[in-house]
Amino acid sequence: MRGRDDGTRLGAAELGCGLGERATLVQFSSAFCAPCRATRRLLAEVAGMVPGVTHVEIDAEAHLDLVRELRILKTPTVLVLDADGRVVRRATGQPRKADVIAALGEAV
Structure with missing residues (x-):
């Protein structure tokens, strides 16, 4: 997972569901x-x-x-949110499992 983000916060209104208790993996996808x-x-796993930790996919x-x-x-773009919904990491393209786990370490 690359790049820190600017501290943007997302919540249930933007995501369409609640945040994870410790962190949320937000995936922006497209149909094809x-x-x-x-x-x-990978993110569901x-x-x-x-x-x-919750995984949310957004079309x-x-x-x-x-x-x-x-x-x-x-797409895909993945945002890692902390428990308060603050974006702590962002990556484009298909992430590696080890990178996702490391990014979660920063969020929790």
């Missing part, structure tokens, strides 16, 4: 994106391994205002 499917499986095409606000330029 093959790496998005692999990323979905990591969220299942780490108590208090980028259906949420263009949020995509523009967050400067999402390609």
Whole structure:
């Protein structure tokens, strides 16, 4: 997982569901994106391994205002949120499992 973010906060209103108790993995996807499917499986697996972590997938095409606000330029893009909904990490492309786990370490 690359790049720190600017401290943007997201909540239930933007995500369409509640935040994870300890952290939230937010994935922006599009319908015909093959790496998005692999990323979905990976993030769901990591969220299942780490108590208090939730995985939320957002259809980028259906949420263009949020995509523009967050400067999402390609899919998949993954944001790691801390318990307060603050973006602590951002990555584009299919992440590696070890990188996701390391990024979660910063969020919890």
